[in-house]
Amino acid sequence: MSAIQINIANKSxxxxxxxxxxxxxxxxxxxxxxxxxxLVGPSGCGKSTLLNIIAGLDSDFEGEVTLSQRHQKPSIxxxxxxxxxxxxxxxRENILLALPEGYPSEPIDVxxxxxxxxxxxxxxxxxxxxxxxxxxSIIRAFAxxxxxxxxxxxxxxxxxxxxxxxxxxxxxxWQQRPHTVLFVTHDLREAIALADRLIFLSKSPMTAVSExxxxxxxxxxxxxxxxxxxxxxxxxxxxxxxxxx
Amino acid sequence: MAVSALxxxxxxxxxxxxxxxxxVWQLLASYLDSSTLPAxxxxxxxxWLETLxxxxxxxxxxxxxxxxxxxxxxxxxxxxxxIAMGRNEKLNHFFDNWLVIFLNIPALVTIxxxxxxxxxxxxxAILAVxxxxxxxxxxxxxxxxxxxxRDLLEMAKSYHFSKRKTFLHVIWPxxxxxxxxxxxxxxxxxxxxxxxxxxxxRSDGVGYQLHLFFQLFDVxxxxxxxxxxxxxxxxxxxxxxxPLDKKALRWRR
Numbered sequence: 001m002s003a004i005q006i007n008i009a010n011k012s013x014x015x016x017x018x019x020x021x022x023x024x025x026x027x028x029x030x031x032x033x034x035x036x037x038x039l040v041g042p043s044g045c046g047k048s049t050l051l052n053i054i055a056g057l058d059s060d061f062e063g064e065v066t067l068s069q070r071h072q073k074p075s076i077x078x079x080x081x082x083x084x085x086x087x088x089x090x091x092r093e094n095i096l097l098a099l100p101e102g103y104p105s106e107p108i109d110v111x112x113x114x115x116x117x118x119x120x121x122x123x124x125x126x127x128x129x130x131x132x133x134x135x136x137s138i139i140r141a142f143a144x145x146x147x148x149x150x151x152x153x154x155x156x157x158x159x160x161x162x163x164x165x166x167x168x169x170x171x172x173x174w175q176q177r178p179h180t181v182l183f184v185t186h187d188l189r190e191a192i193a194l195a196d197r198l199i200f201l202s203k204s205p206m207t208a209v210s211e212x213x214x215x216x217x218x219x220x221x222x223x224x225x226x227x228x229x230x231x232x233x234x235x236x237x238x239x240x241x242x243x244x245x
Numbered sequence: 246m247a248v249s250a251l252x253x254x255x256x257x258x259x260x261x262x263x264x265x266x267x268x269v270w271q272l273l274a275s276y277l278d279s280s281t282l283p284a285x286x287x288x289x290x291x292x293w294l295e296t297l298x299x300x301x302x303x304x305x306x307x308x309x310x311x312x313x314x315x316x317x318x319x320x321x322x323x324x325x326x327x328i329a330m331g332r333n334e335k336l337n338h339f340f341d342n343w344l345v346i347f348l349n350i351p352a353l354v355t356i357x358x359x360x361x362x363x364x365x366x367x368x369x370a371i372l373a374v375x376x377x378x379x380x381x382x383x384x385x386x387x388x389x390x391x392x393x394x395r396d397l398l399e400m401a402k403s404y405h406f407s408k409r410k411t412f413l414h415v416i417w418p419x420x421x422x423x424x425x426x427x428x429x430x431x432x433x434x435x436x437x438x439x440x441x442x443x444x445x446x447r448s449d450g451v452g453y454q455l456h457l458f459f460q461l462f463d464v465x466x467x468x469x470x471x472x473x474x475x476x477x478x479x480x481x482x483x484x485x486x487x488p489l490d491k492k493a494l495r496w497r498r
Binding site for chain 2: 052055057073075078080082084086087088089097098100124126140144
């Protein structure tokens, strides 16, 4: 049973001078329940548009997106490309506001501790660095216990050690409480380290070029040599993806 | 040297500037020596006597009450309509002409028409003030609503914020500076219009008193009532609006 069925025949934006710019064409994807998918493609190809469609923020397209039938309204955690925190609410309030009524707030303090944000939890976002704001927005997405987690290049401005730490944290949370993850990135190493399956997307109009299952066991994902070796073999065996990176 | 010392102490500077104003006034009054420009002390004496007789507090109170009523109605209606027009492009298109018409009707015309149509009664007076102020509030709030951050609204939608939550935590903080702007210009505009409304058709309030003093050519009385009213407006600014601003904008760096 698949968690998400995506079938987008056409998604266009009305550009300047009334020309329709096609962003997505004939995109079919099927995501299994609790699968971790990385979407890899050039920047500006329409990956954010795809996530917005899945999140229900954009319904102006031809086609159909079906989210799992089991949950009437699956809860979605969305880490946007920019942090999108409310500047007039404190860090902690920003996270609490995303929670549905009557949700326990204790896990948030643990998460803030893990992400080394305890000292700033009562500060306003304008006082935070971009990296810190990003971590807050990641906590906000995890805090709602999402059935579907959408992440739009979430680790871009984090320094490498923090990025590695957040990656490990993401995987351990995902293993503790499985949910379907759609993770957009243009960093192939990051994608290999995280995903069950990689989906390569073409330049605009965007469509799926190839799908590759990552066979490396979870226990060996920290091994940078294994990741690099897989990356090399991938580039050799799939010449069609070279132009997309 | 002395100027730069004042520059560093804004409180002292405003005190000196007020003193200078009074001094110019006093000099001008002594030079002209005419009943059409009484000296500051003479005006202060009238304020004191009118306060003791209870006349000034009574008329001031009546005018302030009218101000409070018409201001609240105009702000509430204006915010509601402004938000609706800012968020709905079709609605905005349809009613934009109405807005232009109401923005351009002279205050005096609405006042006269309200009195002619509804008689010289209290609600006609309030209505005249509201009709004058309402278009300004609508325009300000509409502009504010148009600048709402789409990214944050999308965030609210993706996390299933309720309507109430979205309004309180996403929309209202962004509209707040515009509401405060409308409040400030509103107070300044409304209290001037209220005086005309009272002058034309009421038998109490500051406007009525000014009318009385005008007929007697009593400039000291006119200045006394105006100054008292300006002081009250300033007190509202400093004791209510400024602290509200400070509290609401504390998140800014």
